[in-house]
Amino acid sequence: MLINFGRKRSRYEEALPNIDIFVCTADPMIEPPAMVINTVLSVMAYDYPPQKLNVYLSDDGGSDLTFYAMVEASSFSKIWLPFCKKFKVEPRSPEAYFRTAVLEPLEDPVKAKERSSIKKSYEGMKKRIETTTKLGRISEEIRKQHKGFREWNSVASRRYHQTILQILVHAKDPKAVDIEGQPLPTLVYLAREKRPQYHHNFKAGSVNALIRVSSRISNGPIILILDCDMYSNNSESMRDAVCFFMDEEKGHEVGFVQFPQSFENLTKNDVYGSSLNVEIHGFDGNGGPCFIGTGCFHRRNALCGQKYSDQECKENWKGWNDIKMEETASVLEDTSKVLASCTYEEKYAQWGNEMGLKYGCPVEDVITGLAIQCRGWRSIYFNPERKGFLGLAPTTLLQTLIQHRRWSEVPSLCLLSGIPLFPKISSAWVLPFAFVIIVHRAYSLGEFVWCGGTFQGWWNEQRMWLFKRISSYFFAFIDNILKLMGFTDSAFAITAKVAETDVSQRCEQELMEFGASSPMFTVIATMALLNAFCFVGGMKRVLMDMQSWFSNPFTLQILLCALLVIISLPVYQGLFLRKDEGRMPSSVTQWSLMFAALACALACY
Template sequence: MAYDYPPEKLSVYLSDDGGSQLTFYALLEASKFSKHWLPYCRKYNVEPRSPAAYFKSMPKPLNATHASSLASIKKLYEEMETRIERPIELGRIFEETQPKHKGFSRWDSYSSRHDHDTILEILIDGRRPEDKDVEGWPLPTLVYLSREKRPQYTHNYKAGAMNALIRVSSKISNGEIILNVDCDMYSNNSQSIRDALCCFMDEKHGQEIAFVQWPQMFSNITKNDLYGSSFRATMQVEFHGLDGFGGPIYIGTGCFHRRDALCGMTFSKDCLVKWKSKNQMKIEASTQELEEEAKCLASCTYELNSQWGKEVGLKYGFIVEDAITGMTIHCRGWKSVLLNPIRPSFLGLSPTTLPQFLMQQERWGEGLLQLVLSKYCPLWYGHKKISFGHQLCYCHYGLWAANCLATLCYTAIPSLYLLKSIPLFPEISSPWFLPFAYIIISKYTYSSVEYLRCQGTFRGWWNEQRAWLYKRNSSYLFAFLAIVLKLLGLSDQAFVVTAKAADKDVSERYESEIMEFGHSSPMITLLATLALLNLLCFATTMGLQIVLCAVLVLINFPLYEAMFFRKDKGKMPMDVTMKSVVYAFVGCIGFSLLLKG
């Protein structure tokens, strides 16, 4: 709401797919606080304009007047926090609070988060006299939406929620540009809207741009990026390269869309946009009338026998609805643009534990591989629609999960062969050793220099190599198997939301860059087993093979530490350690017997 942009032209929509009264109450409190916060931002040119991030950065007052204003606005914010946190701790809204706003009555027919009517409330309508800030300026429109859900209807996860928002917003404000951000993100740059509009309104190429994508960045990345979550090279190098082929892929957040392109329009030189003020609410309709008219657009039955989820809006049937949607937009002739200013425009939260990170990577790997193996495979669906280079770019990400097979072979087989002193690679004295040495040295030299040029640290690069190994040996392997089982009709895919919340102890270990294992999972067990396998096999000297095994042992040191030395709650669970030891010994003995036979 606090963007540096005319408030009468800005509408903010919150999609609450859980249909929580607590979320509605929090948004209601935020709307009241905005009457004080927005004038403060304008007066002192605040950055960032997320109150939580702003106060966390400990701003220094400009003068005595600013110091007084800062103290007042901070007190108001803390009072709002207290009012929100108390009902959350209780798990329900106070009875005396509910009669104060008619919106709470929307939950009278509420059964569960999977069975309820559409809950739509326009909390702020800039046309109403009471919806002004303390200085008399109009506030941006603010809308709460929880679409209708029924057990007998498929709700299509995030894509379904986005499409419901697209339809509801078309009835209320109908803005030509749509920005979507995830719930764990905040705006870090109040000028982002103006930056995006510079791309859309460019005189030469603006008419062919469907969406403007910002890199995905995080506010809680540690100094050395413990889990390699920042994707520095991908966001700062690869995505810039994609601009030359037609633009970056849509990554699901931090993206400004042209409404017409998102709703299925095919690009042609005749579809020039005349930027006009058509994004205002119906002047003749009251707030209540708008709410009633828009409710049906978020019903379970609205999309039946329609093109929503097929040719209109975000596509259904894919875990990575963002990638498939972006690719089909590109195939309709549109282009996209990457904006990567010095000041990050959007900041989110990265996983703070290894299980969370691996689960997130599994979902991405599974969804992207599903795209490559579907009828929307870039190589044939994009044939003659996008350039061959652009097709290969989509395939590059789509085949992430398939990388697990080669990585797993290099992780396990050379180490196992050490047990029987069987060479798999040329001796160091052999001329055939040179190609291996060239590939290894050039690959790691290039990747380390690239990482350092992207403002990373050497230790951060090493952590990224560890993350590269872990996700390919676990997340991508499980993603690959899940897709194979689905193709064989033996399992169904399920959308898994990555947990981002963490308790105080977990956060402290994360900030100290101590890996968090926490609980048992098949992926952690597999990683621990492979790590122990490498350690057990590290007993023979054999040129390049022992070097590879030594590197694997070194990179797996956090796993050994978590299994045998750590005492904190984030250590490896004992049952995982015991199972991994047994599996590793059985693997070594079984492989030795197999070779002997």
């Protein structure tokens, strides 16, 4: 779809639709409130009419610490938004901007003076939030600043509380303006009701509650879903996405526009293979990309279960901005709370099935996107030169494996047992195997480099795919079996967004982090040792048989085993060579040695 962005922006400025922005957080310890509000402030500062922006924070942790940070952010936005728009700064996350602003030339004395003043205000706000977060409670002095803190008087725990809904900034309020008198975006805090006897369906349940609550408060026809660590890196992303929906010829077919998930803390060669650019881009040629849970603009109707209809969808476009909510903030708060209650979905069972994000699977985003496409909608992959969103990639191997376990081969023993799997190299039948192996890997490498990666980055990705296959996906399979048999409920593991200083330093040096004990590490270490033992056993077999490499039936298996050993070099280093805190725990080393030796003994027997 080719669009003249500049022409459409000027033509449709007045007709731009309202946008509802959902930011999701779940734990103030793993996802610090200071980080969360940077994402919130970055989307509040979009290059877009502020009265048409509505920002919602879903706090599934139900934390007054996060609410306090939102109160601070609502106040700081009054000086931050005018500064961003006056000087067209990028990015518009205060933390990211002030971290990179040191590289800017200070030729404009007015900008330099204002920047210094606002940076001082930001540092003060950040210090207050971090101090309060570290303390773990809200002081009585702070509680007096906003009526919303009274809600926590009746909160028993993060898993047992009523719906907490506070409209911190209401666009219809004449007082909701910045220091220059310009309107501010609507800003809403939501902690949906939680009761132990009701399953809350994790992020999917959180987003579905936001869909319902926002339909009562603002009802924007387009919804942007973001994780709390994915701040806006490009203030024009919203206009760019809207251009796809507003295209006269094909816009009515678009169900969602997916931006790639990009990270600001990737090492040069992406040691943990966190980038998914190749995979997401590959979908674009087959009906459009899948929905990956963040950085995605959705058509509200499509997300809520509407099937695509050519004529009906064209007609609906004209009425997008017809709905206006004139109630006061307090009225909207009172009437909207029931939409985020635990029992609401019992009366409307289509939520999580036909409407909103799908339930029953930790990768609710992917199956939701597929369901939207099955209803006839197209999806768009948009990857502008300046990344639309930047987040934080896992900085340890365990975080990466846990993440992929939520999202979701051992030929070596045959070598040790004397069972050939491939033809001899001297046989013509080896050619199909060689062709597939070489062409597939060459294509994979070329595709990766074409998307901006490096050879070392591609190699790291191959390593991570091996690790994920034998650990994350294996445990995910076990989890699903146990869930289907009724032994366990679905679980949602939150990936840590902060790292200790020494962990960050090792990540920057591209040293794999093995510092924690985990069954997944035991599996990876066992497989690495098994491949090493089998490689040695295979070499011994070839040398004792005194056969030519070309006539030996185990040559390809030995080469494959050698490749697996090379891929596993960081594991051997973590097991036996490294002395830092990121090495394999001794318990993992002991168990993996025992399991690998036992497997080899059984194979030989």
